[in-house]
Structure formats: C-alpha cells, structure tokens
Amino acid sequence: MPIVPRSASRLFCALFSLAAATAAHADESYPSRAIRIIVPFSAGGGIDVLGRTIGQKLSEAWQNAAVVENRPGASGNIGTDLAARAAPDGYTYLMTANTITMTPSLMQNVGFDPVKDFSPVMPIAVGSLALVTRPDLPAKTVQELFAMARQSEKKLNYGSPGTGTPHHLAMELVKQRANIDMVHVPYKGSGGLVNDVMSGQVDLAFVPVHQALQLARAGKMQMLAAGGTRRTDVTPDIPSLAEASGIADVDVDMWYGLYLPARTPKPVIDKINAEVNRTLRMPDVIKSLSMQGLQPSGGTPDDLARLTRDDLQRWAAVIRQARLKADQ
Structure with a gap:
C-alpha cells in the first residue's frame, strides 16, 4: 500500500477545506445583485405571471431585485438561446414551458441543447x-x-x-x-x-x-x-x-420549469431550489397560480433533468411519426 507523504496529505486537506469554504461563502453571499428572469414568451400569459410571481417573492426574500425580461419569438427559442449563452453565475434564470423539449425536433438549428446547455433547478407548475x-x-x-x-x-x-x-x-x-x-x-x-x-x-x-x-x-x-x-x-x-x-401513456399536460445556464455552481442551484420550493408552498402564491390554471409542483434538479430527458425523447418520436415541421 503506497504511503502518502504527510506534506501532501496536509495540502489535500487544505485544498478540500478551501473548496468547502468557498462553496459555503458563495451560498451565503448569493445573491449580491439583481437577478434576471428570462421568460421566452410574451407578457400577460400564464408563464409570464408565473415568472413575475416567483420573481417578486425572491426579491422580497433576498432583498435584491428580480427583473422579468420577456424575450418572445420562434416558439420560445430566442429567449431560451439567450439564457443558454448567459454567464453561469446564478444571475440569469430561464422560466419556460415544456416547449423547450419540443422545438429541437420541430426546427433546425434552434441554437441550444436543453440537456447540455442548462442546469435544471426544478419543475415549477403544471397546466392541465x-x-x-x-x-x-x-x-x-x-x-x-x-x-x-x-x-x-x-x-x-x-x-x-x-x-x-x-x-x-x-x-x-x-x-x-x-x-x-x-x-x-x-x-x-x-x-x-x-x-x-x-x-x-x-x-x-x-x-x-x-x-x-x-x-x-x-x-x-x-x-x-x-x-x-x-x-x-x-x-x-x-x-x-x-x-x-383507456390509454395509459397519454400525458398531455403542460409543465413549466426553472433552468440556469450550464455549469452554474451547485450551491447556488441548491439555494435557489430551496427558496423557490418554499415560495410555491405559500397560500397567496398557490391562489395566484390557480387563477391562471396552474398547479404548483416543485421538486429537485434531478426531477426536472429527468422530465427534460424523457420528454425530449417522447416528443421527438411523436413529431417524427407525424412528420411535422414548424412551418406546416
């Protein structure tokens, strides 16, 4: 069994402690400035209300502005691509619908990969x-x-x-x-x-x-x-x-999810996830969303990651069999 020199062992422990301290500090200090929530659809719809409701609660909780930015166009692709290219620092969110799993199979060169270009935060709501x-x-x-x-x-x-x-x-x-x-x-x-x-x-x-x-x-x-x-x-x-x-595999309900750019630090993702889950349990938020026909869901980053992967495959198969194109 190889013997690790004492100096190397001390160096490893120091580096580990530094990484842990840095992560903890990032969690404690975040956010330190305004947050941008990109909604890739026009103002006034259910997803816009969803983004503004969550944004207001985050602003109140963290004492930092959370600004909704509507970037509609190309079935949500314009705003989604903008979010994918943002810095992975936790200050740009994407609040979007399950169309993020549909358009890659309908359109050519959408400019983003729903799995590779985003860090999932959580499912937000379901619209039946x-x-x-x-x-x-x-x-x-x-x-x-x-x-x-x-x-x-x-x-x-x-x-x-x-x-x-x-x-x-x-x-x-x-x-x-x-x-x-x-x-x-x-x-x-x-x-x-x-x-x-x-x-x-x-x-x-x-x-x-x-x-x-x-x-x-x-x-x-x-x-x-x-x-x-x-x-x-x-x-x-x-x-x-x-x-x-009588058909079991016929889930047609719309879902809404919260994403961050890929490579966003995990402590930041975890902090956002915890606060938004808390927000979705608030009675006034539940009431506001229900008026838009939305039922809060909540969950983990893994829940949204799985939902994204599964629906990408499911809708790709439906689109392929129906021979659909976006300009039809």
Whole structure:
C-alpha cells in the first residue's frame, strides 16, 4: 500500500477545506445583485405571471431585485438561446414551458441543447389541458369520439393555437395512441380557436382546463376529459384523458420549469431550489397560480433533468411519426 507523504496529505486537506469554504461563502453571499428572469414568451400569459410571481417573492426574500425580461419569438427559442449563452453565475434564470423539449425536433438549428446547455433547478407548475368539442358534436365520451373518428366518412378536424404548440402535439399523441386520423387546423393563438369550437367550425381541441370549465358550464362546448394521466383538482367529476380513453401513456399536460445556464455552481442551484420550493408552498402564491390554471409542483434538479430527458425523447418520436415541421 503506497504511503502518502504527510506534506501532501496536509495540502489535500487544505485544498478540500478551501473548496468547502468557498462553496459555503458563495451560498451565503448569493445573491449580491439583481437577478434576471428570462421568460421566452410574451407578457400577460400564464408563464409570464408565473415568472413575475416567483420573481417578486425572491426579491422580497433576498432583498435584491428580480427583473422579468420577456424575450418572445420562434416558439420560445430566442429567449431560451439567450439564457443558454448567459454567464453561469446564478444571475440569469430561464422560466419556460415544456416547449423547450419540443422545438429541437420541430426546427433546425434552434441554437441550444436543453440537456447540455442548462442546469435544471426544478419543475415549477403544471397546466392541465381539457379535451373539448363543439357543443353539438354527437360524441359525448372520449370512446365515442374515437369511434366517430374511425367511422365518419368526413374526417373530424381539430384546432390548435399553432403548429408545434403543446396543444397540437398533444392531439398528435392522441391520434397515434388511439390509431385515429383527424385534420389539423392551426390558428395564430387561442382566441380564434376557442371561438370556432363554440360556433361549431372546429370539431375539437385541447384547451386549458380553467378556460374550458367556464365555457362547458355555460353550454358553449363539451368537455370530455380533463388532465392527462390524473384528474384535476378543479374538475374532480371529469375523467382524465387516460381514464376516458383507456390509454395509459397519454400525458398531455403542460409543465413549466426553472433552468440556469450550464455549469452554474451547485450551491447556488441548491439555494435557489430551496427558496423557490418554499415560495410555491405559500397560500397567496398557490391562489395566484390557480387563477391562471396552474398547479404548483416543485421538486429537485434531478426531477426536472429527468422530465427534460424523457420528454425530449417522447416528443421527438411523436413529431417524427407525424412528420411535422414548424412551418406546416
């Protein structure tokens, strides 16, 4: 067994102690200046509210400004690429949606790798989708809808807020799992889509649960399922899509996550993770997010890392089978 010289042993211990002290100091002193939270979508949407809600609480807790910077464009790619190129010092966050796992398979040269270019902090929230139909569609259950899609001489159509959106890919996933075919009608945003479902111009669509609930109660559309693999808290009497369809692997819900640039120091990641998890348990935060149809999730960096890897593979397979491109 080799003998380690006493001087080398002392040097190793000193270096280890220095590294530990440096990490501890980084944890204690962070943050020492303003934080930038990049939201790669326009102001006013649910993810923007999410970023501003978390930012305000971090600012209050750490007595440093947390500024939300909206950088929309290219389905979130512009802001995401900006965050990926930021310094890994803990002062630039990316608050984004699960589109980060979709666009790399839809578009060429997005400019970033969701796994290699980011340090995951944690999942933030889930936004459940409801499967809705025009109010006069004969199908009253998901199984009846599938039967109608298979038997109808004229193909059913479904709308989405645009090609490559989570709503669009969710329906493509359903088509593949249920072995049915329908015609996609892309819109530029949700407003026109929802109006055309209510007026009967569009047969069906995925719509956020909190929006669908109000319209279904008013008789303006039918809600056949709510939530992907589990029922939602606000619609306990409506079956999840997995229940209603009999297909287990049909998680269509949107999720939101918090990332930092790759190589951000672990003590900084851990400190942010602990504070945001604490924030997500606050009653006023839970209430604010619920008004946007969002359910706080929270978790660990490993949770978001696993979610990112799994969804990259899942949506890549769906997109490949559907032969989708962003300009369709």
